[in-house]
Protein backbone atom coordinates (compact mmCIF):
# COMPACT_ATOMS: atom_id res chain seq x y z
CA UNK A 1 0.00 0.00 0.00
CA UNK A 2 1.34 3.40 -1.02
CA UNK A 3 1.30 6.05 1.66
CA UNK A 4 1.98 9.00 -0.57
CA UNK A 5 -1.34 10.23 -2.00
CA UNK A 6 -4.88 9.24 -1.07
CA UNK A 7 -6.88 9.52 -4.31
CA UNK A 8 -10.61 9.73 -4.90
CA UNK A 9 -13.17 10.21 -7.66
CA UNK A 10 -16.33 12.31 -7.57
CA UNK A 11 -18.68 11.30 -10.39
CA UNK A 12 -18.68 7.62 -11.38
CA UNK A 13 -20.04 7.76 -14.93
CA UNK A 14 -18.51 7.11 -18.35
CA UNK A 15 -15.10 8.73 -17.97
CA UNK A 16 -14.49 7.86 -14.31
CA UNK A 17 -12.85 4.50 -15.05
CA UNK A 18 -10.06 6.32 -16.95
CA UNK A 19 -9.24 8.18 -13.73
CA UNK A 20 -9.45 4.99 -11.67
CA UNK A 21 -7.16 3.22 -14.10
CA UNK A 22 -4.64 6.05 -13.94
CA UNK A 23 -4.54 5.75 -10.15
CA UNK A 24 -4.20 1.98 -10.43
CA UNK A 25 -1.31 2.45 -12.89
CA UNK A 26 0.59 4.47 -10.26
CA UNK A 27 0.55 2.06 -7.31
CA UNK A 28 3.76 3.39 -5.77
CA UNK A 29 2.33 6.87 -5.64
CA UNK A 30 -1.30 6.54 -4.60
CA UNK A 31 -4.19 4.48 -3.33
CA UNK A 32 -7.69 5.00 -4.68
CA UNK A 33 -9.45 5.37 -1.34
CA UNK A 34 -13.00 6.43 -2.13
CA UNK A 35 -15.49 7.18 -4.88
CA UNK A 36 -18.67 9.23 -4.80
CA UNK A 37 -21.87 9.28 -6.82
CA UNK A 38 -25.46 9.94 -5.75
CA UNK A 39 -26.46 7.15 -8.13
CA UNK A 40 -25.54 4.15 -5.99
CA UNK A 41 -25.28 1.75 -8.93
CA UNK A 42 -22.68 3.98 -10.59
CA UNK A 43 -20.61 4.29 -7.42
CA UNK A 44 -20.81 0.54 -6.85
CA UNK A 45 -19.89 -0.32 -10.43
CA UNK A 46 -16.71 1.76 -10.31
CA UNK A 47 -15.81 0.76 -6.76
CA UNK A 48 -16.36 -2.97 -7.43
CA UNK A 49 -14.31 -2.86 -10.63
CA UNK A 50 -11.37 -1.20 -8.92
CA UNK A 51 -11.67 -2.78 -5.48
CA UNK A 52 -12.54 0.41 -3.60
CA UNK A 53 -14.24 -0.03 -0.24
CA UNK A 54 -15.43 3.47 0.58
CA UNK A 55 -18.38 4.79 -1.42
CA UNK A 56 -20.06 8.10 -0.74
CA UNK A 57 -23.38 9.41 -2.04
CA UNK A 58 -22.68 13.03 -1.05
CA UNK A 59 -19.41 14.56 -2.15
CA UNK A 60 -19.22 16.70 1.02
CA UNK A 61 -18.68 13.48 2.97
CA UNK A 62 -15.85 12.46 0.65
CA UNK A 63 -14.24 15.87 1.07
CA UNK A 64 -14.38 15.44 4.86
CA UNK A 65 -12.42 12.17 4.60
CA UNK A 66 -8.97 12.99 5.96
CA UNK A 67 -7.28 10.12 4.13
CA UNK A 68 -7.91 11.87 0.82
CA UNK A 69 -5.39 14.27 -0.74
CA UNK A 70 -6.43 14.30 -4.41
CA UNK A 71 -9.86 14.40 -6.06
CA UNK A 72 -10.80 13.65 -9.65
CA UNK A 73 -13.92 15.63 -10.54
CA UNK A 74 -15.74 13.85 -13.36
CA UNK A 75 -19.29 15.10 -13.04
CA UNK A 76 -21.63 16.99 -15.43
CA UNK A 77 -20.19 20.32 -16.54
CA UNK A 78 -22.26 22.63 -14.33
CA UNK A 79 -20.86 20.91 -11.23
CA UNK A 80 -17.20 21.34 -12.14
CA UNK A 81 -16.89 24.78 -10.54
CA UNK A 82 -18.85 24.26 -7.29
CA UNK A 83 -17.29 20.87 -6.52
CA UNK A 84 -13.76 22.05 -7.37
CA UNK A 85 -14.16 25.11 -5.15
CA UNK A 86 -15.51 23.00 -2.26
CA UNK A 87 -12.67 20.52 -2.72
CA UNK A 88 -10.05 23.27 -2.65
CA UNK A 89 -11.61 24.68 0.51
CA UNK A 90 -11.36 21.21 2.05
CA UNK A 91 -7.63 21.24 1.24
CA UNK A 92 -7.79 18.69 -1.61
CA UNK A 93 -5.80 18.90 -4.85
CA UNK A 94 -8.10 18.66 -7.88
CA UNK A 95 -7.95 17.12 -11.34
CA UNK A 96 -11.12 18.41 -12.99
CA UNK A 97 -12.41 17.07 -16.29
CA UNK A 98 -12.77 19.24 -19.36
CA UNK A 99 -14.35 21.74 -19.86
CA UNK A 100 -12.79 23.41 -16.84
CA UNK A 101 -16.13 25.16 -16.15
CA UNK A 102 -19.02 26.75 -18.01
CA UNK A 103 -17.65 30.29 -17.89
CA UNK A 104 -14.45 32.26 -17.56
CA UNK A 105 -15.82 33.71 -14.31
CA UNK A 106 -16.30 30.29 -12.76
CA UNK A 107 -12.81 29.30 -13.86
CA UNK A 108 -11.44 32.39 -12.18
CA UNK A 109 -13.18 31.49 -8.91
CA UNK A 110 -11.73 27.98 -9.10
CA UNK A 111 -8.21 29.32 -9.62
CA UNK A 112 -8.62 31.69 -6.69
CA UNK A 113 -9.97 28.91 -4.45
CA UNK A 114 -6.96 26.73 -5.28
CA UNK A 115 -4.56 29.59 -4.66
CA UNK A 116 -6.17 30.68 -1.39
CA UNK A 117 -6.16 27.12 -0.04
CA UNK A 118 -2.70 26.28 -1.31
CA UNK A 119 -3.75 23.29 -3.41
CA UNK A 120 -2.93 22.33 -7.00
CA UNK A 121 -5.51 22.34 -9.75
CA UNK A 122 -5.29 20.90 -13.26
CA UNK A 123 -7.77 20.27 -16.06
CA UNK A 124 -8.10 17.24 -18.36
CA UNK A 125 -6.32 18.23 -21.56
CA UNK A 126 -4.68 16.73 -24.63
CA UNK A 127 -1.85 19.20 -24.10
CA UNK A 128 -0.16 16.53 -21.98
CA UNK A 129 0.44 14.57 -25.19
CA UNK A 130 4.23 14.52 -25.90
CA UNK A 131 3.52 14.97 -29.60
CA UNK A 132 1.64 18.16 -28.80
CA UNK A 133 4.40 19.29 -26.42
CA UNK A 134 7.02 18.80 -29.11
CA UNK A 135 5.01 20.90 -31.57
CA UNK A 136 4.51 23.57 -28.91
CA UNK A 137 8.04 23.67 -27.51
CA UNK A 138 10.20 22.87 -30.55
CA UNK A 139 8.22 23.62 -33.72
CA UNK A 140 6.25 26.71 -32.79
CA UNK A 141 9.37 28.87 -32.23
CA UNK A 142 10.62 27.81 -35.70
CA UNK A 143 7.60 28.86 -37.76
CA UNK A 144 8.04 32.55 -36.96
CA UNK A 145 5.36 35.20 -36.81
CA UNK A 146 1.91 33.71 -37.31
CA UNK A 147 0.14 35.01 -40.38
CA UNK A 148 -3.17 33.18 -40.15
CA UNK A 149 -4.83 30.16 -38.63
CA UNK A 150 -7.95 28.05 -38.85
CA UNK A 151 -9.39 25.09 -36.98
CA UNK A 152 -12.24 22.95 -38.32
CA UNK A 153 -13.84 20.22 -36.17
CA UNK A 154 -16.43 17.54 -37.00
CA UNK A 155 -17.83 15.32 -34.24
CA UNK A 156 -21.00 13.70 -35.51
CA UNK A 157 -23.38 12.82 -32.65
CA UNK A 158 -26.89 11.39 -33.05
CA UNK A 159 -29.86 11.65 -30.70
CA UNK A 160 -28.83 8.55 -28.74
CA UNK A 161 -25.69 10.35 -27.57
CA UNK A 162 -27.72 13.14 -25.99
CA UNK A 163 -30.15 10.63 -24.47
CA UNK A 164 -27.28 9.18 -22.37
CA UNK A 165 -27.72 11.76 -19.62
CA UNK A 166 -30.35 14.37 -18.76
CA UNK A 167 -27.62 16.97 -18.30
CA UNK A 168 -26.46 16.67 -21.90
CA UNK A 169 -27.81 19.06 -24.49
CA UNK A 170 -28.95 21.65 -21.93
CA UNK A 171 -27.72 25.19 -21.44
CA UNK A 172 -27.96 24.99 -17.66
CA UNK A 173 -26.03 21.76 -17.15
CA UNK A 174 -23.91 21.02 -20.22
CA UNK A 175 -23.44 24.72 -20.97
CA UNK A 176 -23.68 24.27 -24.73
CA UNK A 177 -23.33 21.51 -27.28
CA UNK A 178 -20.53 20.64 -29.65
CA UNK A 179 -18.48 23.66 -28.60
CA UNK A 180 -18.31 22.92 -24.88
CA UNK A 181 -18.12 19.15 -25.00
CA UNK A 182 -16.07 18.28 -28.09
CA UNK A 183 -14.45 21.35 -29.68
CA UNK A 184 -13.09 22.43 -26.31
CA UNK A 185 -10.34 19.77 -26.70
CA UNK A 186 -8.94 21.33 -29.84
CA UNK A 187 -9.70 24.92 -28.82
CA UNK A 188 -7.60 24.24 -25.73
CA UNK A 189 -4.60 23.23 -27.85
CA UNK A 190 -5.19 25.95 -30.45
CA UNK A 191 -5.33 28.80 -27.93
CA UNK A 192 -2.25 27.45 -26.17
CA UNK A 193 -0.28 27.38 -29.44
CA UNK A 194 -1.42 30.88 -30.31
CA UNK A 195 -0.64 32.37 -26.90
CA UNK A 196 -3.96 32.78 -25.09
CA UNK A 197 -7.13 34.62 -26.02
CA UNK A 198 -7.95 38.30 -26.12
CA UNK A 199 -11.55 38.00 -27.33
CA UNK A 200 -13.75 35.88 -29.58
CA UNK A 201 -17.09 36.16 -31.32
CA UNK A 202 -19.13 34.10 -33.72
CA UNK A 203 -22.39 32.47 -34.74
CA UNK A 204 -24.12 29.20 -33.93
CA UNK A 205 -27.43 27.45 -34.23
CA UNK A 206 -29.00 24.00 -34.02
CA UNK A 207 -29.85 22.53 -37.40
CA UNK A 208 -30.34 18.80 -36.85
CA UNK A 209 -30.85 18.07 -33.15
CA UNK A 210 -34.41 19.14 -32.18
CA UNK A 211 -34.11 17.02 -29.01
CA UNK A 212 -31.53 19.37 -27.47
CA UNK A 213 -31.47 23.09 -26.61
CA UNK A 214 -27.90 23.85 -27.55
CA UNK A 215 -25.82 24.42 -30.68
CA UNK A 216 -24.82 21.68 -33.10
CA UNK A 217 -23.04 23.95 -35.57
CA UNK A 218 -21.22 27.25 -35.45
CA UNK A 219 -18.13 29.25 -36.27
CA UNK A 220 -16.12 32.06 -34.82
CA UNK A 221 -13.20 34.43 -34.98
CA UNK A 222 -10.60 34.66 -32.23
CA UNK A 223 -8.19 37.49 -31.50
CA UNK A 224 -5.27 35.92 -29.68
CA UNK A 225 -3.13 37.82 -27.20
CA UNK A 226 -0.13 37.32 -29.47
CA UNK A 227 -1.84 39.54 -32.05
CA UNK A 228 -2.64 36.57 -34.30
CA UNK A 229 -6.18 36.09 -35.57
CA UNK A 230 -7.76 32.68 -36.16
CA UNK A 231 -11.10 31.29 -37.25
CA UNK A 232 -12.82 28.09 -36.18
CA UNK A 233 -15.77 25.92 -37.12
CA UNK A 234 -17.34 23.00 -35.24
CA UNK A 235 -20.35 20.79 -35.78
CA UNK A 236 -21.94 17.63 -34.40
CA UNK A 237 -24.47 17.54 -37.27
CA UNK A 238 -22.41 15.50 -39.72
CA UNK A 239 -19.13 13.80 -40.40
CA UNK A 240 -16.36 15.68 -42.15
CA UNK A 241 -16.28 15.96 -45.91
CA UNK A 242 -13.01 14.66 -47.34
CA UNK A 243 -10.09 16.70 -45.96
CA UNK A 244 -12.61 19.00 -44.30
CA UNK A 245 -11.35 18.88 -40.73
CA UNK A 246 -8.05 19.88 -39.24
CA UNK A 247 -5.91 22.83 -38.33
CA UNK A 248 -3.50 25.21 -40.03
CA UNK A 249 -1.24 27.61 -38.17
CA UNK A 250 0.64 29.43 -40.86
CA UNK A 251 3.80 31.28 -39.91
CA UNK A 252 6.32 33.20 -41.95
CA UNK A 253 8.80 30.26 -41.91
CA UNK A 254 6.52 27.24 -41.90
CA UNK A 255 3.25 25.81 -40.64
CA UNK A 256 1.68 23.47 -38.10
CA UNK A 257 -1.07 21.29 -39.52
CA UNK A 258 -3.09 18.10 -39.48
CA UNK A 259 -6.30 16.79 -41.00
CA UNK A 260 -6.75 14.30 -38.15
CA UNK A 261 -9.63 14.43 -35.69
CA UNK A 262 -8.93 15.78 -32.18
CA UNK A 263 -5.53 17.03 -33.53
CA UNK A 264 -4.05 13.67 -32.58
CA UNK A 265 -1.62 13.73 -35.48
CA UNK A 266 -0.32 17.28 -35.37
CA UNK A 267 2.53 17.73 -37.84
CA UNK A 268 4.57 20.53 -39.36
CA UNK A 269 6.54 21.75 -42.33
CA UNK A 270 9.29 24.34 -42.55
CA UNK A 271 10.33 26.34 -45.59
CA UNK A 272 13.93 25.43 -44.79
CA UNK A 273 13.84 21.74 -45.71
CA UNK A 274 17.15 20.91 -43.99
CA UNK A 275 15.98 22.43 -40.73
CA UNK A 276 12.73 20.48 -41.10
CA UNK A 277 14.58 17.19 -41.65
CA UNK A 278 16.69 17.74 -38.52
CA UNK A 279 13.68 18.57 -36.38
CA UNK A 280 11.72 15.63 -37.80
CA UNK A 281 14.32 13.13 -36.58
CA UNK A 282 13.64 14.24 -33.00
CA UNK A 283 9.90 14.41 -33.66
CA UNK A 284 9.77 10.77 -34.81
CA UNK A 285 11.20 9.60 -31.49
CA UNK A 286 8.46 11.47 -29.66
CA UNK A 287 5.74 9.97 -31.88
CA UNK A 288 7.05 6.51 -30.97
CA UNK A 289 6.24 7.10 -27.32
CA UNK A 290 2.82 5.48 -27.79
CA UNK A 291 0.90 7.98 -25.74
CA UNK A 292 -2.64 7.13 -26.87
CA UNK A 293 -4.57 5.29 -24.17
CA UNK A 294 -2.14 6.36 -21.46
CA UNK A 295 -3.06 10.02 -21.42
CA UNK A 296 -4.84 9.98 -18.05
CA UNK A 297 -1.94 8.19 -16.39
CA UNK A 298 0.56 10.69 -17.79
CA UNK A 299 -1.49 13.64 -16.61
CA UNK A 300 -2.00 12.11 -13.16
CA UNK A 301 1.71 11.32 -12.80
CA UNK A 302 2.56 14.89 -13.79
CA UNK A 303 0.04 16.17 -11.25
CA UNK A 304 1.52 14.11 -8.41
CA UNK A 305 4.94 15.39 -9.31
CA UNK A 306 3.65 18.98 -9.34
CA UNK A 307 2.26 18.52 -5.80
CA UNK A 308 5.47 16.90 -4.61
CA UNK A 309 7.74 19.55 -6.12
CA UNK A 310 5.35 22.41 -5.43
CA UNK A 311 5.51 23.41 -9.09
CA UNK A 312 2.78 24.16 -11.63
CA UNK A 313 1.18 21.17 -13.34
CA UNK A 314 1.83 20.76 -17.07
CA UNK A 315 -1.69 22.04 -17.73
CA UNK A 316 -2.26 25.04 -15.52
CA UNK A 317 -5.81 26.18 -14.78
CA UNK A 318 -4.84 29.67 -15.96
CA UNK A 319 -4.16 28.34 -19.46
CA UNK A 320 -7.22 26.06 -19.44
CA UNK A 321 -9.37 29.11 -18.69
CA UNK A 322 -8.38 30.64 -22.02
CA UNK A 323 -10.39 28.10 -24.04
CA UNK A 324 -13.51 29.23 -22.17
CA UNK A 325 -13.02 32.72 -23.57
CA UNK A 326 -13.59 31.27 -27.04
CA UNK A 327 -16.64 29.39 -25.80
CA UNK A 328 -18.22 32.29 -23.94
CA UNK A 329 -17.33 34.81 -26.66
CA UNK A 330 -18.94 32.84 -29.49
CA UNK A 331 -21.97 31.83 -27.43
CA UNK A 332 -22.76 35.28 -26.12
CA UNK A 333 -22.26 37.03 -29.42
CA UNK A 334 -24.15 34.35 -31.30
CA UNK A 335 -27.28 34.62 -29.14
CA UNK A 336 -28.20 37.83 -30.90
CA UNK A 337 -27.96 36.30 -34.35
CA UNK A 338 -29.15 32.74 -33.81
CA UNK A 339 -32.53 33.06 -35.53
CA UNK A 340 -31.13 34.67 -38.65
CA UNK A 341 -28.31 32.15 -38.87
CA UNK A 342 -30.77 29.28 -38.47
CA UNK A 343 -33.09 30.62 -41.18
CA UNK A 344 -30.15 31.06 -43.54
CA UNK A 345 -28.81 27.59 -42.79
CA UNK A 346 -32.23 25.99 -43.28
CA UNK A 347 -32.57 27.63 -46.65
CA UNK A 348 -29.54 25.80 -47.97
CA UNK A 349 -30.97 23.19 -50.32
CA UNK A 350 -28.91 20.33 -48.90
CA UNK A 351 -30.87 20.51 -45.65
CA UNK A 352 -34.07 19.47 -47.45
CA UNK A 353 -35.32 16.10 -46.34
CA UNK A 354 -32.97 15.90 -43.38
CA UNK A 355 -35.33 15.58 -40.44
CA UNK A 356 -32.91 14.55 -37.76
CA UNK A 357 -29.33 13.74 -36.99
CA UNK A 358 -29.79 10.00 -37.51
CA UNK A 359 -30.97 10.65 -41.07
CA UNK A 360 -27.98 12.85 -41.66
CA UNK A 361 -25.42 10.22 -40.93
CA UNK A 362 -27.09 7.20 -42.46
CA UNK A 363 -27.44 9.13 -45.71
CA UNK A 364 -23.76 9.91 -45.59
CA UNK A 365 -24.62 13.61 -45.44
CA UNK A 366 -21.46 15.67 -45.11
CA UNK A 367 -23.07 19.04 -44.59
CA UNK A 368 -23.50 19.90 -48.26
CA UNK A 369 -23.34 23.49 -49.42
CA UNK A 370 -23.98 24.85 -45.94
CA UNK A 371 -20.88 23.28 -44.42
CA UNK A 372 -18.77 23.97 -47.50
CA UNK A 373 -19.57 27.66 -47.23
CA UNK A 374 -18.85 27.84 -43.53
CA UNK A 375 -15.54 26.07 -43.96
CA UNK A 376 -14.63 28.51 -46.72
CA UNK A 377 -15.46 31.42 -44.40
CA UNK A 378 -13.09 30.19 -41.71
CA UNK A 379 -10.33 29.21 -44.09
CA UNK A 380 -10.29 32.56 -45.89
CA UNK A 381 -7.32 34.69 -44.91
CA UNK A 382 -9.34 37.74 -43.92
CA UNK A 383 -9.50 39.23 -40.45
CA UNK A 384 -13.30 39.34 -40.51
CA UNK A 385 -16.00 36.71 -40.30
CA UNK A 386 -18.35 36.36 -43.27
CA UNK A 387 -22.00 36.31 -42.20
CA UNK A 388 -24.36 36.54 -45.19
CA UNK A 389 -27.39 36.18 -42.91
CA UNK A 390 -26.79 39.41 -41.01
Ligand SMILES: NC(=O)c1ccc[n+]([C@@H]2O[C@H](COP(=O)([O-])OP(=O)(O)OC[C@H]3O[C@@H](n4cnc5c(N)ncnc54)[C@H](O)[C@@H]3O)[C@@H](O)[C@H]2O)c1
Pocket residue numbers: 010011012013014015016036037038039042058059074075076077079097098099124164165181
Ligand atom coordinates in the same frame (compact mmCIF):
# COMPACT_ATOMS: atom_id res chain seq x y z
N1 LIG B 1 -17.34 10.21 -21.54
C1 LIG B 1 -16.16 10.55 -22.03
O1 LIG B 1 -15.59 9.87 -22.90
C2 LIG B 1 -15.44 11.76 -21.51
C3 LIG B 1 -14.16 11.92 -21.91
C4 LIG B 1 -13.45 12.98 -21.42
C5 LIG B 1 -14.05 13.85 -20.57
N2 LIG B 1 -15.34 13.72 -20.18
C6 LIG B 1 -15.90 14.72 -19.26
O2 LIG B 1 -16.07 14.09 -18.00
C7 LIG B 1 -17.21 14.61 -17.33
C8 LIG B 1 -18.16 13.47 -17.04
O3 LIG B 1 -18.52 12.87 -18.26
P1 LIG B 1 -19.17 11.41 -18.32
O4 LIG B 1 -19.25 11.05 -19.73
O5 LIG B 1 -18.48 10.51 -17.37
O6 LIG B 1 -20.65 11.75 -17.77
P2 LIG B 1 -21.71 10.76 -17.13
O7 LIG B 1 -23.02 11.42 -17.23
O8 LIG B 1 -21.52 9.39 -17.70
O9 LIG B 1 -21.24 10.66 -15.61
C9 LIG B 1 -21.40 11.72 -14.70
C10 LIG B 1 -21.57 11.10 -13.33
O10 LIG B 1 -21.60 12.14 -12.35
C11 LIG B 1 -22.55 11.78 -11.37
N3 LIG B 1 -22.97 12.93 -10.57
C12 LIG B 1 -23.94 13.83 -10.85
N4 LIG B 1 -24.03 14.70 -9.82
C13 LIG B 1 -23.11 14.35 -8.91
C14 LIG B 1 -22.72 14.87 -7.63
N5 LIG B 1 -23.34 15.94 -7.10
N6 LIG B 1 -21.74 14.25 -6.95
C15 LIG B 1 -21.13 13.16 -7.47
N7 LIG B 1 -21.45 12.63 -8.67
C16 LIG B 1 -22.42 13.22 -9.37
C17 LIG B 1 -23.67 11.14 -12.17
O11 LIG B 1 -24.56 10.38 -11.36
C18 LIG B 1 -22.88 10.30 -13.17
O12 LIG B 1 -22.61 9.01 -12.66
C19 LIG B 1 -17.77 15.66 -18.26
O13 LIG B 1 -17.21 16.89 -17.92
C20 LIG B 1 -17.27 15.24 -19.64
O14 LIG B 1 -17.18 16.33 -20.54
C21 LIG B 1 -16.04 12.67 -20.63
